[in-house]
Amino acid sequence: MNQFDDCHCSREDTELSLQPERSPAEPRTAEEKQRIVNRLKRVEGQVRGLQKMVEDDRYCVxxxxxxxxxxxxLxxxxxxxxxxxxxxxxxxxxxxxxxNDQVDELLKVLKLF
Amino acid sequence: MNQFDDCHCSREDTELSLQPERSPAEPRTAEEKQRIVNRLKRVEGQVRGLQKMVEDDRYCVxxxxxxxxxxxxLxxxxxxxxxxxxxxxxxxxxxxxxxNDQVDELLKVLKLF
Amino acid sequence: MNQFDDCHCSREDTELSLQPERSPAEPRTAEEKQRIVNRLKRVEGQVRGLQKMVEDDRYCVxxxxxxxxxxxxLxxxxxxxxxxxxxxxxxxxxxxxxxNDQVDELLKVLKLF
Amino acid sequence: MNQFDDCHCSREDTELSLQPERSPAEPRTAEEKQRIVNRLKRVEGQVRGLQKMVEDDRYCVxxxxxxxxxxxxLxxxxxxxxxxxxxxxxxxxxxxxxxNDQVDELLKVLKLF
Incomplete structure (x- = not known):
């Protein structure tokens, strides 16, 4: 038997919990952070736009x-x-x-999507 | 040949565009609107939470x-x-x-997700 | 409260079971059947092709x-x-x-995919 | 700018083509191969089962x-x-x-699913 016999990925339970004490192996630069935050701010604006559409009773489609x-x-x-x-x-x-632990964690993350 | 031979759904092009002039067949009640808007407001808050996590350089997972x-x-x-x-x-x-037109439109919407 | 308040679709349990005694409202023509069976036969061939690739130890990607x-x-x-x-x-x-019962069933089917 | 600025994953084009000349970094054991082939054979059987259901004009759901x-x-x-x-x-x-090349390829594969 080798390490793929007990194939972690075949288990459906993803059991991923938040690890607030953990940080990225390489800190994000201010520039990297700003790029992602800007994209998330655009999403925030789109979600507010959806609220307006519902209030205006826009067509479902x-x-x-x-x-x-x-x-x-997203x-x-x-x-x-x-x-x-x-x-x-x-x-x-x-x-x-x-x-391998990191790869197992990576595969669990993929299963969330 | 019957109406399923030219199977609309096999075409990959979804070509769905917004129809701002169109409204739901049955107007949403104020209560219905509020329920969906509240859920969207929670999503808005979650997206702001994601921005904070990025600013705090939280662990990627x-x-x-x-x-x-x-x-x-969503x-x-x-x-x-x-x-x-x-x-x-x-x-x-x-x-x-x-x-049938509405069902074709419905299937195009499903392909967006 | 109206019929959307107890929104069936928000329940995650799909509880769809097979109904062997049930048939389509409109029987499929021989031609319709053949078209779908041919497509499924092509899928069957592709799955055998995958078996061959694994036996030949082909590159994972x-x-x-x-x-x-x-x-x-599919x-x-x-x-x-x-x-x-x-x-x-x-x-x-x-x-x-x-x-409405049929629409509830349709939404449960959509959640399977 | 660092290596994430030209963020490969934001490009939608996956442009992944088969590389028949390439093999896994570590050859699969006979046991590993058999396990995957057996699972694919079960899928093959399920696909034949679907063909039978269509021929029997079974209920769409x-x-x-x-x-x-x-x-x-799958x-x-x-x-x-x-x-x-x-x-x-x-x-x-x-x-x-x-x-990094391998990770780029990995992300392209993920986009196929």
Whole structure:
């Protein structure tokens, strides 16, 4: 038997909990932070726009189109965070010889989406 | 050949555009509107929370967990809007004998998610 | 309170079970059946192709690319079945005045995907 | 600017093509291969079962329930392949100092699903 026999990913339970005491392996630069915060502020504005559409009793399909646009924007932000995480936290752990735990965590995160 | 031979859904182009002049077949009650707006306000708050997490340089996986929670909340709101749309706009059109256009539109909306 | 207050779709449990005794509101023509069966036969062939790739120890990403192609083909078949179901079974039930149960069932099906 | 400024993942084009000449960093054991092939054979059987359901003109929702079960089985197989890929090919590349290309490829694969 090797390490893939007890295939972590086949278990459906994702049991991921927040780890507030933990930080990225490589701190984000002010510039990186601002880029993601700006994208999240645009999403915030889109969500307020959705509220206005509901108050104006807009056609349901229009609301669903805008809602899917918010989902798409969040998905892209998620991929940016995921890419950086894999290229820093996960890679650093692999370089330090304890990558499998990080990869298990990465796969659990993927199952959330 | 019958109406399913030119199967609309096999075409990948969703070409859905906003129809601001259009309203729901049955106007939403004030109560209905408030319920959806409240849920969207909670999402707005969660998105601001994500901005704070980025500013605090929180661990990437924590940000992704919260981001997936926002996605899940938006998905539920989408299902509420979809259910109401199907039980009012689509059903009314079917009762009036021109349901297929509405069903085609419904399937295009589903492809957005 | 109206019928959307107890919003069926917000419950996460899909509790959909098979109903072997039930048939489509409108029987499928031999031609319709053949079209879907042919598409499923192509999927069957693709799945055998995946088995061969694994036996040949092909690069993981190639296997994942082919696996996503099978997923895409199944999704399209699903949309065809969904479109027909909505234009026949669901529409017939709406015309007969008991559409809401069918719409609830339709939304549960959507949650499976 | 650092390596995340030209954020690969924000580009929607996945442009992933098959690389038949490439093999896994670590060859799969016969046992590993058999396990995945067995799972794919079960999927093959399920797809044949779907063909039978269509030929028997089974209720649309039943077909959709079974189709979603095939999707779920394929998704789990995909996660197994993805886990192994990340713990071998991607990790090996990171250890050898050229991990970013592999991570970019990994993110492109994720976008297929």
């Amino acid at each position: 229009d609301i669903l189109i805008q809602l899917s646009a918010v989902q798409a924007a 998905k892209k932000i998620g991929f940016s965070v995921l890419e950086r995480h894999t290229k820093t936290c996960v890679s650093r752990a692999i370089e330090d010889g304890h990558g | 924590d940000i992704l967990i919260q981001l997936s929670a926002v996605q899940a909340a 998905k539920k709101i989408g299902f509420s809007v979809l259910e109401r749309h199907t039980k009012t706009c689509v059903s009314r059109a079917i009762e009036d004998g021109h349901g | 190639d296997i994942l690319i082919q696996l996503s192609a099978v997923q895409a083909a 999704k399209k078949i699903g949309f065809s079945v969904l479109e027909r179901h909505t234009k026949t079974c669901v529409s017939r039930a709406i015309e007969d005045g008991h559409g | 039943d077909i959709l329930i079974q189709l979603s079960a095939v999707q779920a089985a 998704k789990k197989i995909g996660f197994s392949v993805l886990e192994r890929h990340t713990k071998t090919c991607v990790s090996r590349a990171i250890e050898d100092g050229h991990g």
